[in-house]
Amino acid sequence: MAEREWTTADFDYDLPPELIAQEPVPERGTSRLLVVHRTPGTNPPREDLAFADLVGRIPPGDVLVVNSTRVRHARLLGRRPGGGPAEVLLLHPLTGDRWLAMGKPGSALRPGKQVLLGDELAIETLLVRDDGFREVRVVGADAATAIERFGRLPLPPYIARDPDQLDEARYQTVYADREGSVAAPTAGLHFTTELLDAVRARGVEVVALDLEVGPGTFRPVEAEDPRDHAMHEERFEIPDTVATAIAAARGRGAAVWAVGTTVVRALESAGEPDGTVRPGAASTRLMILPGYRFQVVNRLLTNFHLPRSTLLMLVAAFAGHETTMQAYHHAVARRYRFYSYGDAMCLI
Known part of the structure; x- marks a missing residue:
């Protein structure tokens, strides 16, 4: 059969x-x-x-x-230089200081653009891959510092609330x-x-x-x-x-x-x-x-x-x-x- x-x-x-x-x-x-x-x-x-x-x-x-x-506390909530909200999800490290990432809105994660974290740190998009994922780096510190200071637990998209304790x-x-x-x-x-x-x-x-x-x-x-x-x-x-x-x-x-x-x-x-x-x-x-x-x-x-x-x-x-x-x-x-x-x- x-x-x-x-x-x-x-x-x-x-x-x-x-x-x-x-x-x-x-x-x-x-x-x-x-x-x-x-x-x-x-x-x-x-x-x-x-x-x-x-x-x-x-x-x-x-x-x-x-x-x-x-x-990992990989969800980083930030803002665009113009003031609008943006977020980045750091997926895993690549070579050097690069990370594979995704985020929204997509317009905030184009090559050369930054998502600001506080007053000192930023996530800079280096490359948009064919599969839509981004290669990014943390500006102003290393990724571990950014995650420690700004990282949040990434709950699944179907849980319609922010994470709590x-x-x-x-x-x-x-x-x-x-x-x-x-x-x-x-x-x-x-x-x-x-x-x-x-x-x-x-x-x-x-x-x-x-x-x-x-x-x-x-x-x-x-x-x-x-x-x-x-x-x-x-x-x-x-x-x-x-x-x-x-x-x-x-x-x-x-x-x-x-x-x-x-x-x-x-x-x-x-x-x-x-x-x-x-x-x-x-x-x-x-x-x-x-x-x-x-x-x-x-x-x-x-x-x-x-x-x-x-x-x-x-x-x-x-x-x-x-x-x-x-x-x-x-x-x-x-x-x-x-x-x-x-x-x-x-x-x-």
């Missing part, structure tokens, strides 16, 4: 705006959890649980892989380590230290890799054929400890659990046909659509994603398109909370 050709519309669904979580639940670890069984004929096909119930669903001997990246804690995972992302690996936001300790107490190994989450994670697919979408690039590093743990799990027939789509992208980008992974640093533009054959990941914990997004396409590739879309319709009907501060889904 010929493999189906997917359109972006195949990954669309109706989401009432009030289901988009604008703030975290009052206590970390108390979100809801939708468990989805991928095996056809499983009865029931889905289970509505509490997130803490996940602990008992991970068998001893399995490996849980998290993304320990930390969100609660976000400083709750938009980072409890195991966040190396700074470098402009968005949180949101599946990990549900874990408390106590829940992770309970997972380890069951004989599950918890290991961490680092993938720098970029703004492309929020970018909708506009092409009718998702294969025509220009997939965003993200940098990652897989330590030897992760590769060793996965190889050992494979050897004993245990499963590899990915906490979030960022972990999936990193592991599958570095994956070998035998299910092991290559340690080291690299970058990826991997786009996963239904029909993709997963080499490393056996189980997936993730949040609920935007319609027509590459993240929803990845989930559909993992669980099956029909299973995934039915689960999303179920989540809408049961009033689950969606997106970064929303509830979780576990695909087993």
Whole structure:
């Protein structure tokens, strides 16, 4: 049978705006959890649980892989020399004092123009790249100083408010380590230290890799054929400890659990046909659509994603398109909370 050709519309669904979580639940670890069984004929096909119930669903001997990246205070609010507002999002450093960036309005980030930060610092645009991103530099100090003095936490565009002190804690995972992302690996936001300790107490190994989450994670697919979408690039590093743990799990027939789509992208980008992974640093533009054959990941914990997004396409590739879309319709009907501060889904 010929493999189906997917359109972006195949990954669309109706989401009432009030289901988009604008703030975290009052206590970390108390979100809801939708468990989805991928095996056809499983009865029931889905289970509505509490997130803490996940602990008992991970068998001893399995490996849980998290993304320990930390969100950088990369959003810089400034003004144009003429007085109008402008903002710059510093994505990651390039060579020398250059940074890759994006911002608005676009007219304020043309080559030679500056966005003023206070009375002493400025962001100068050096180059507009073909993909629309800018190469910029900080004038008057280094980037670290600009971020320390003027940087704000970059909340996702669908959270319609400014960040507050609660976000400083709750938009980072409890195991966040190396700074470098402009968005949180949101599946990990549900874990408390106590829940992770309970997972380890069951004989599950918890290991961490680092993938720098970029703004492309929020970018909708506009092409009718998702294969025509220009997939965003993200940098990652897989330590030897992760590769060793996965190889050992494979050897004993245990499963590899990915906490979030960022972990999936990193592991599958570095994956070998035998299910092991290559340690080291690299970058990826991997786009996963239904029909993709997963080499490393056996189980997936993730949040609920935007319609027509590459993240929803990845989930559909993992669980099956029909299973995934039915689960999303179920989540809408049961009033689950969606997106970064929303509830979780576990695909087993």
